[in-house]
Amino acid sequence: MRTRLRQLVVSAVALFTASAVLPSATAADGDRASGQRPSHGGLSAVIRYTEYGIPHIVAKDHAGIGFGEGWAQAADQVCVLADGFVTLRGERSRWFGADGTTDGSLSGGRSNLSSDLYFRGVRETRTVEKALTQPAPEGPSREVRDMMRGWAAGYNAWLKQNEITDPACEGASWVQPVTEVDVAARGLAIAGISGEGRLVDAITTAQPPAGAVTGSGSPASRAPSAKAVAGAADDVWGTGDMGSNAVAFRGDTTANGRGLLLGNPHYPWQGGRRFWQSQQTIPGELNVSGGSLLGMPTISIGFNADVAWSHTVSTGIPANFHELTLDPADPTTYLVDGEPERMTKRTVTVAVKDGAPVTRTQWWTRYGPVVNAINSQTPLPWTSTTAYALNDPNAANLRFPDTSLGFGKARSTDDVLGSLAKHQGLPWVNTVAADRAGHTLFTQSQVLPRITDDLVERCSTAFGRTTYPVSGVAVLDGSRGDCALGRDEDAVQSGIFGPSRMPTLRNTPYVENSNDSAWLANADRPITGYERIFGPVGTQAGLRTRGAIEDVAAMAEKGGLTVRDLQRQQLANRVPAGDLAAADVAKACAALPGGTATGSDGKAVDVSEACGVIEAWDRTMDTGSRGALLFDRFWRKLPASPQLWKVPFSAADPVRTPRTFNPDVPGFATALADTVTELRAAGIPLDAKLGDHQFVVRGGERIPIPGGAGRLGVWNVIEPTWNATSGGYKEVPFGSSHIQAVGWDGGRCPVARTLLTYSQSSNPNSPHHLDQTRLFSAEKWVTSRFCEKDILSSPKLKVVRVGE
Numbered sequence: 001m002r003t004r005l006r007q008l009v010v011s012a013v014a015l016f017t018a019s020a021v022l023p024s025a026t027a028a029d030g031d032r033a034s035g036q037r038p039s040h041g042g043l044s045a046v047i048r049y050t051e052y053g054i055p056h057i058v059a060k061d062h063a064g065i066g067f068g069e070g071w072a073q074a075a076d077q078v079c080v081l082a083d084g085f086v087t088l089r090g091e092r093s094r095w096f097g098a099d100g101t102t103d104g105s106l107s108g109g110r111s112n113l114s115s116d117l118y119f120r121g122v123r124e125t126r127t128v129e130k131a132l133t134q135p136a137p138e139g140p141s142r143e144v145r146d147m148m149r150g151w152a153a154g155y156n157a158w159l160k161q162n163e164i165t166d167p168a169c170e171g172a173s174w175v176q177p178v179t180e181v182d183v184a185a186r187g188l189a190i191a192g193i194s195g196e197g198r199l200v201d202a203i204t205t206a207q208p209p210a211g212a213v214t215g216s217g218s219p220a221s222r223a224p225s226a227k228a229v230a231g232a233a234d235d236v237w238g239t240g241d242m243g244s245n246a247v248a249f250r251g252d253t254t255a256n257g258r259g260l261l262l263g264n265p266h267y268p269w270q271g272g273r274r275f276w277q278s279q280q281t282i283p284g285e286l287n288v289s290g291g292s293l294l295g296m297p298t299i300s301i302g303f304n305a306d307v308a309w310s311h312t313v314s315t316g317i318p319a320n321f322h323e324l325t326l327d328p329a330d331p332t333t334y335l336v337d338g339e340p341e342r343m344t345k346r347t348v349t350v351a352v353k354d355g356a357p358v359t360r361t362q363w364w365t366r367y368g369p370v371v372n373a374i375n376s377q378t379p380l381p382w383t384s385t386t387a388y389a390l391n392d393p394n395a396a397n398l399r400f401p402d403t404s405l406g407f408g409k410a411r412s413t414d415d416v417l418g419s420l421a422k423h424q425g426l427p428w429v430n431t432v433a434a435d436r437a438g439h440t441l442f443t444q445s446q447v448l449p450r451i452t453d454d455l456v457e458r459c460s461t462a463f464g465r466t467t468y469p470v471s472g473v474a475v476l477d478g479s480r481g482d483c484a485l486g487r488d489e490d491a492v493q494s495g496i497f498g499p500s501r502m503p504t505l506r507n508t509p510y511v512e513n514s515n516d517s518a519w520l521a522n523a524d525r526p527i528t529g530y531e532r533i534f535g536p537v538g539t540q541a542g543l544r545t546r547g548a549i550e551d552v553a554a555m556a557e558k559g560g561l562t563v564r565d566l567q568r569q570q571l572a573n574r575v576p577a578g579d580l581a582a583a584d585v586a587k588a589c590a591a592l593p594g595g596t597a598t599g600s601d602g603k604a605v606d607v608s609e610a611c612g613v614i615e616a617w618d619r620t621m622d623t624g625s626r627g628a629l630l631f632d633r634f635w636r637k638l639p640a641s642p643q644l645w646k647v648p649f650s651a652a653d654p655v656r657t658p659r660t661f662n663p664d665v666p667g668f669a670t671a672l673a674d675t676v677t678e679l680r681a682a683g684i685p686l687d688a689k690l691g692d693h694q695f696v697v698r699g700g701e702r703i704p705i706p707g708g709a710g711r712l713g714v715w716n717v718i719e720p721t722w723n724a725t726s727g728g729y730k731e732v733p734f735g736s737s738h739i740q741a742v743g744w745d746g747g748r749c750p751v752a753r754t755l756l757t758y759s760q761s762s763n764p765n766s767p768h769h770l771d772q773t774r775l776f777s778a779e780k781w782v783t784s785r786f787c788e789k790d791i792l793s794s795p796k797l798k799v800v801r802v803g804e
Contacts, residue, residue: 251438
């Protein structure tokens with residue numbers, strides 16, 4: 001019976017790939033052009049589900065692939081997706097109330113009202129439609145537009161043909177059909193999440209001074225300090241809610257001369273910024289597998305028969321500020337070369353549940369929106385003489401999907417570079433890639449404002465001259481026309497860098513990035529000579545970068561590497577901070593008089609037990625590791641200080657410095673005492689297993705989670721949240737997400753192992769709500785099924801033909 005079923009499946013797929021079973025798309029030209037109505041046109045696809053609910057989507061064209069993606073994503077994530085589309089339409093206040101909050105996946109707006117005011121403004125100014133109609137490559141290609149249209153049609157068809165069982169939105173009237181414009185709006189929001197999206201509150205609350213307000217002092221004196229801006233830049237553009245590791249190995253370091261790639265992005269475990277797995281196949285044209293960001297029609301991180309790639313969040317600052325000189329008679333008019341220009345007033349009205357509509361005004365300039373802060377602690381005051389405008393070149397960037405589609409069709413790392421050069425669509429990430437021929441690639445090819453060091457020298461305000469060197473945040477004189485950003489000859493968009501300016505390293509034994517700058521992509525071949533806005537050169541790297549380079553450089557030196565070595569690296573859970581400091585911490589702890597230390601509350605605490613626990617700790621963050629939780633909590637409480645290490649940082653030895661823990665660092669004994677007090681108050685033994693207190697709960701099942709904080713240097717990043725009220729960690733909200741270890745052997749099929757740490761579906765009623773999370777807990781992997789023979793031999797194979 002099983003053999004007969006296999007034969008039928010093979011025959012069905014053979015018929016399908018001959019395109020005999022699929023109708024052609026018949027969408028009306030008006031629907032395609034406007035994107036304003038739910039998509040129609042008889043689109044369809046075949047979805048083959050294998051283990052862990054991973055769909056392998058086959059269609060005869062890009063619209064069909066989009067249809068299958070939209071259908072399958074809706075089946076797993078309909079409530080999360082629908083919530084996002086409410087956000088993008090600026091309707092959160094209408095459905096959920098003005099004071100509620102978003103999941104933070106599409107903007108940094110702290111309330112539904114703030115989010116709505118921004119996204120309603122985007123919708124009413126038809127920003128998305130304008131971006132859609134730009135000719136390629138500045139706008140999306142026909143293939144990507146077809147994928148967006150198909151995605152909307154697939155999502156809508158699933159809604160029409162299925163009942164929602166996820167309690168998060170079951171029976172909810174805010175779950176509605178979508179259009180191509182909705183799908184494109186999501187792509188635009190993802191591109192702008194590190195620019196305008198980060199500063200939504202500052203855009204929607206910026207208002208001119210009331211009455212006859214006069215400025216006091218110079219603009220620089222009213223602006224925040226360089227140190228404050230550096231802290232704000234790290235808060236806004238750092239890796240607090242997005243991070244990643246990736247490494248590629250050249251063929252001469254591997255067992256068979258072919259390349260290897262390990263990708264490990266760190267993303268939220270809930271909400272709309274999750275990854276979702278699939279394989280997309282258009283026979284003879286596209287065959288790619290990997291993870292997509294929810295709502296995106298293309299594979300964001302993945303591999304095909306010849307190439308594998310991943311992304312890491314970069315150090316580039318994707319936006320800049322222009323300091324405006326205002327007309328003394330009108331704070332909504334600014335001067336450029338002495339000529340007045342009136343700001344554009346955008347009045348936005350938002351419907352509010354159980355309340356009157358709210359109307360607010362936003363102010364826009366030739367540079368972008370006026371903002372009144374970088375973050376909540378760092379204001380940019382709008383006075384009668386000065387205001388600040390934000391420039392975000394990604395605010396109209398719809399080229400991300402085309403760049404990713406180019407990766408999916410690539411046959412070499414050269415083709416990956418070619419897609420980056422043609423489309424220039426990556427907004428805030430680096431790219432690390434390897435190929436079957438044994439080549440490696442690192443490139444920080446991203447969309448950044450064209451802020452050259454020379455331009456900063458000529459055009460920085462007094463404020464900008466203090467901020468740019470320490471943070472990469474440029475503040476240019478908006479009153480001078482000769483301070484415009486200009487255009488590189490090879491750039492598809494004015495005001496950004498062209499591909500020839502991007503920090504790039506090709507075909508070294510390894511390339512690695514863990515969210516530090518391009519400088520140390522390979523410690524033996526440091527990259528220099530790029531503009532400061534891309535990131536620093538010669539500055540202290542984070543412990544995660546240092547530990548990663550130690551590991552991967554040793555792996556490359558050893559040679560003979562296989563995919564299994566990548567798997568071991570991913571889940572080794574080594575703690576570089578522990579290797580550097582734990583022995584000295586335990587020794588200094590044991591030397592404390594009477595085995596006691598004074599806590600921050602002034603009370604003496606017996607810490608003698610902690611000394612032995614730290615000494616015995618195995619220096620890992622495995623779920624069974626005893627002492628890991630104690631050291632983790634201690635390290636978080638230890639104040640950051642240059643005195644932490646006896647041997648200071650040296651740019652000549654950036655991987656091994658700073659080092660040698662200094663027990664005389666201020667706050668050492670206090671941090672130790674407070675940690676012991678904290679754990680005892682929560683009833684947690686000092687030698688508790690990490691997995692007993694680092695976990696998620698799925699369907700009532702408590703699943704221990706391995707990994708640790710990036711500040712400890714752990715590659716497998718897991719960032720739980722401490723429960724200050726009752727003690728202990730809450731559920732894991734952030735960390736390793738779509739992990740892939742990819743190589744090639746002598747056959748046609750890539751050798752790939754993957755893990756989607758939080759599993760494929762957010763629906764608690766789905767069988768794929770926790771299955772891969774259990775694997776992650778047990779440090780096991782999914783063997784990817786890429787070739788037809790592997791897909792069709794899956795014991796869990798389920799074939800579904802979906803259509804309108």
